[in-house]
Amino acid sequence: MREPNAAGTRPDIATGGTAFETDVPARLDRLPWSRFHWLVVVALGITWILDGLEVTLVGSLAGAIHDSPRLRLTETQVGLTASAYLLGAVFGALFFGRLTDSLGRKKLFTVTLLVYLVATIATGLSWDFWSFALFRFLTGAGIGGEYAAVNSTIQELIPARRRGVTDLSVNGTFWAGAAFGALGAVVLLDPAVIDPELGWRMAFCIGGALSAIVLLLRQWIPESPRWLMTHGRPEEAERIVRDIEARVEADRGPLPPVEGRPIRLNRRGHTTIREAATTMFRTYPRRSVLALVLMACQAFCYNAIFFTYALVLTRFYGIPSGDIGWFMLPFALGNLLGPLVLGHLFDSIGRRVMITATYALAGLLMAATGYAFAQGWMSAVGQTAAWTVIFFFASAAASAAYLTVGESFPLEMRAMGIAVFYAIGTGIGGVAGPALFGALIEGGARENIMWGYMLGALLMLIAAATEWRLGFAAERRSLEDVAAPLSSAGA
Structure with missing residues (x-):
């Protein structure tokens, strides 16, 4: 194993500050699992898991919340x-997201949790x-900050060769939370077990209990060395990487040699909003368009259908x-298996x-299912299977x-990039979807709901075409290779 280089610094006349070389990215990427x-x-x-739990709870509890003697919410x-x-x-x-890039990953993933x-228990x-x-707004704020x-932290700590499968699998665990929420709703809405009015309220405590446990686990996660090195703190990054290497070596034995050359970075201040916007929309305009389309299209389809599916089952199929x-x-299980498989x-x-391929297949199948629903060809079981x-x-x-957005932009603004496109995509596709479908369901016409499904299918096909045209190769490449840090010498 090659001895790690201590991050060195020297005056840099061109930048008027100091520059340093570091092999932190290469050392993190070569680690065995x-x-x-x-x-x-x-x-x-x-x-x-928490997000999936929240979404499913509201979907599964929609009928009970609608019938609550104190709330009595309409479908809309x-x-x-x-x-x-x-x-x-x-x-x-x-x-x-802005605070995550300026104050660090570790501080913010504690605050957001x-x-x-607090908010989910208050619900x-x-x-x-x-x-x-x-x-619900405050609960969403915590989850949005978590994203x-x-x-950004997961992508910066996982080796490049495993980044894709890890990121997809982790994102897919949303549906483990969804399954957990569905089972919890079955128990807590069973009148033989508990009063449904109390049951739906207790259901929101599930996420609070899980997050309390996770707070303890997160104390063992270090700050991202990549964040430290791009914020002019190479000595701290070096110390944390040495600690990680020692933990991995104790677990897996001697480590493989470090490949590639160190990268040279300039010390710099925090990234301004203007600089982040310039990078996204002038340096990487194609990636920005791609990120926006992928996020908005999937957000509309998921949130529109999943948030309101319980209402479809109760109104059109008579499911209690x-x-x-x-x-x-x-x-939920089908959604969980997709990223894992x-x-x-x-x-x-x-x-x-x-x-x-995945966007296109989902869009084509969604269009066919929407038409079958309008024609009344499917039962509740058939609809769920589809x-x-x-x-x-x-x-x-x-x-x-989410993987694409995280890989598209430099390290100094990665969290902000994720936040911006998550926010824009969710704002365009996610916020409008549930409200639109809620109104369509309340209207009671299958044909109108079908056109909502057709819109979702069209958006998925548009996303597929955009990826084919603007997609870029990031598989098995270091994050610094896919998008050079803003602090790179000469950047």
Whole structure:
């Protein structure tokens, strides 16, 4: 094993500051998979489980919340509370994403989890539509901030050769949370077990209990060495990498040699919003268009269909609200399996081919299912089976959208880039979707809902075409190779 280079500094006349060389990225990328990486995945990946839990709880509990003697929400109000959650996620992503790039990954993934913990428990104490919507907004703010802080940290700590499959699999665990939420709803809405009015309120405590446990695990996750090195703190980055190498070597034995040459960086101040915007829209305009299209299209389809599926089951198929969880469960499992089964292909076959294929397949199948629904050809079981197959592919596609955004931009603005496109995509596609479908369902016409499904299918096909035209190769490449840091010498 080659001895790691201590990060050295020397005066840099061209920049008027100091420059240094570091092999931190190469050393992190060459590490074998170990218990340290599992800790990162579990402690940080819980974000997607919590988000899946929240989305499924509201979907599965929609009937009980609608019938609550204190809340009595209409179908449109149920859709609006889903939109409030997503608006909160947009706000949280932008606000906390900015802080993540300026203050560090570790501080923010602690703060955002605390925001989520308090807000989700408060949701169970709601007394009317406005209080419920407010607490859903704050819960979404915590989750949105988590996406920016956690996505950037995971990508910066996972070796390049495993980044694709790991990122997709972690994003896919959203559906483990969804399955957990569906099962929890079945139990907590069973009148033989508990009063449904109390049950739906207790359901929101599940996420709070999980996040309290995860707070303890996160104390063992270090600050991202890549964030430190691009913020002029190479000595701290060096110390943390040595600690990580020691933990991995104790677990897996002697480490492989470091490949490639060190990179040379300039010490610099924080990245301004103007500099981030210039980088996104002038330096990388094609990647920005791609990120926007992928995020917005998948957000519309997922949030529109998933947030309102319980209403479809109760209104058009007569499924009791207490049984909704049984229909959400296979839907969730299909979504979970998609990234797990297909994820490794994004590292071997490549991003461009796999992202195009998964978006296109999901769009075509969604159009066919929408037409079958309008014609009344499917039962509740058949409808659920169709969505399970569709979102097997759509789940991998959606996870790849987050992967693409994270890989598209330099390290100094990675969290902000994730936050901006998550916020824009969710704002365009996610907030409008549940409100639109809630209104269509309340209208009671299958044909109108079909056109909503057709719109979702069209958007997925547009995303597939955009990926084929603008997609770029990032598989098995270091983050610094895909997008050079802003602090790179000569940048």
